[in-house]
Amino acid sequence: MSNIEWTDETWNVTTGCTRASAGCDNCYAVAMTKRLANIESTKEKYGGLVNEGKDHFNGAVRVHADELEKPLHWRKPRKVFVNSMSDLFHPEVPFDFIDKVFAVMALTPEHTYQVLTKRPERMAEYLNMKWLPCKRGYESNRFNRVCESATWIVVDHDGKKAGNLIDNLFNDEGEYKFNWPLSNVWLGTSVENQEAANERIPHLLKCPAAVRFLSCEPLIGAVDLNAVYSGIREHNPKKRYDRDVKAIEEIDWVIAGGESGHNARPMHPHWVRSLRDQCETAGVPFFFKQWGAFKPNHGHKNRWAHKWSDGNYAHKVGKKNAGRLLDGQEHNEFPTTKGVTVDAESK
Known part of the structure; x- marks a missing residue:
């Protein structure tokens, strides 16, 4: 766990x-x-x-084929953070290997996978590849590649487990059960400040996904999601102009948190309050993970405090002592997918 x-x-x-x-x-x-x-x-x-x-x-970067099939053996449904120690869309990770990762996710619809990257441009490239050369001389798309990888995973299994996987692979007509994008896969990108938001969010929004989310952690600067546009133009025939759709309208979930660890940078309380309020206004679920190593406006404003020019300050008290209350409240919201709201009860 x-x-x-x-x-x-x-x-x-x-x-x-x-x-x-x-x-x-x-x-x-x-x-x-x-x-x-x-x-x-x-x-x-x-x-x-x-x-x-x-x-x-x-x-x-190293890929570990021996880790691929772990989720096939998990009985209890769970939320799974893919690659907490690396980045699945690092340039050194081959697309053929990513096909196998998506194949395992497709074969285990009981689990919800959370894929987070700082390289959403490569994720968009991967997911939007329409035509790919095949060994047999014809062309294939990304969905077919994932299905083919899933088939080989099933073939390599024996006994009862293989039978269960076949049930997840094909319907009664012998067609693949999967829909694209996979309904149990959430795709996200890290946004630590406005520069990262401006650069990464538009790429994330090019990715077909059941859920798109942002991880604003470590939050080291203010982020105005209303200042980022999706690249989509919405036409209203009753008006004389088209409207540029704001990125926050296409985001399904926002996580925010401060930095922890020995060299942690403090998070200004206004930064996270602003994100909370932006999400509330837009109807986007908001999850506040932690203050991090620093707790704002706590204790005396002495020489050891980190001070901002607006009068706010923070003391380094450690992640546990700083806690995760924002204005006296925990924020544990999760997005809705497949008609079901995922909650924090399993934690």
């Missing part, structure tokens, strides 16, 4: 990464990778991925 508040399980099919933006500084996955690299049982997967003497990944 996972300690991450908005998921139940993590599924790490790749390890290693490359710094993408300011949100990667102080990445928890770097510290954890360094620790796991010194343990004999995990050294093979995590060793040699972090620059010696530095706290950032060196760009090496």
